[in-house]
Amino acid sequence: MRHAWSIATRVPGRGTRDRLLPGGAGNRAPFFTAVRMMKLRRLLRMAFPRRTHPLLDAVLTPNERDFPNEARYRELVGGADPFVTARYAEGMRWRRVLGTHVPAPARVLDLGAGNGAVELALAAGGYRVISIDAEWNDDARRLRVRRVVADAAALPFRGGVFDAALSLETIEHLPDARASSREIARVLRDGATVLLTTPPRWRYALGADPHFGIRFLTLLPAALQRRVAASRGRREYVDRIYGSTAQVAHAMRPLRLVAVLSRSRMPQRWFWDALVFRLRARS
Numbered sequence: 001m002r003h004a005w006s007i008a009t010r011v012p013g014r015g016t017r018d019r020l021l022p023g024g025a026g027n028r029a030p031f032f033t034a035v036r037m038m039k040l041r042r043l044l045r046m047a048f049p050r051r052t053h054p055l056l057d058a059v060l061t062p063n064e065r066d067f068p069n070e071a072r073y074r075e076l077v078g079g080a081d082p083f084v085t086a087r088y089a090e091g092m093r094w095r096r097v098l099g100t101h102v103p104a105p106a107r108v109l110d111l112g113a114g115n116g117a118v119e120l121a122l123a124a125g126g127y128r129v130i131s132i133d134a135e136w137n138d139d140a141r142r143l144r145v146r147r148v149v150a151d152a153a154a155l156p157f158r159g160g161v162f163d164a165a166l167s168l169e170t171i172e173h174l175p176d177a178r179a180s181s182r183e184i185a186r187v188l189r190d191g192a193t194v195l196l197t198t199p200p201r202w203r204y205a206l207g208a209d210p211h212f213g214i215r216f217l218t219l220l221p222a223a224l225q226r227r228v229a230a231s232r233g234r235r236e237y238v239d240r241i242y243g244s245t246a247q248v249a250h251a252m253r254p255l256r257l258v259a260v261l262s263r264s265r266m267p268q269r270w271f272w273d274a275l276v277f278r279l280r281a282r283s
Contacts, residue, residue: 091121
């Protein structure tokens with residue numbers, strides 16, 4: 001369920017510009033508008049450079065299980081797509097973040113787990129991981145991770161059996177995030193932690209959106225975003241791109257937002273990298 005990043009042409013080269021613009025050389029306004037917006041983004045990045053986060057950007061130290069696991073993963077997926085190839089290292093990074101809240105050997109539920117790289121890295125750190133996704137993934141089968149095909153709004157687990165949950169780039173794809181959040185809370189133990197990532201809407205306001213590569217798409221209402229994407233032949237379902245931590249917190253009830261991890265110098269309520277939730281003790 002985790003998205004694959006679309007590759008968008010940012011600066012058309014000489015001789016290709018007229019082909020990329022509707023109407024050819026006689027209609028250059030879109031090109032110059034795009035150039036101005038890119039300059040504005042550079043100026044904003046210069047004025048508000050991203051910070052180094054002590055946890056998100058800490059140097060990764062592989063353990064003895066990481067070396068064979070990552071080698072097996074790279075052999076399976078190849079190196080054609082750098083984003084996919086880097087997924088195991090991404091799993092190591094989130095393992096470090098999770099470890100500051102819930103140490104191994106905690107039992108972890110990974111929601112919308114994709115090809116299995118993240119749970120493979122978590123397992124290498126001693127976590128007992130079960131992952132779910134709405135669709136079967138053959139890479140996950142070949143990696144021999146513990147995968148269940150299930151709906152996040154109807155989890156096939158007993159209540160109170162997990163110490164933590166991961167939801168990485170998943171909540172924006174859920175048609176009923178509130179129902180899924182209630183199910184997540186049901187299967188978690190009291191005081192359990194949920195580590196969540198989802199792309200913040202305003203980070204992409206001046207450029208291409210993170211799922212379809214369509215410029216300025218996140219400025220539109222969610223329903224219109226889906227219509228525009230569908231009109232361009234993109235069928236991946238994205239329910240909404242959340243615009244604030246308050247919106248995500250509302251969707252994640254009854255879980256409580258306890259920490260915002262952000263590299264941005266802009267207000268964290270609109271620009272974040274990860275959110276940490278906790279389940280209150282049941283009365």
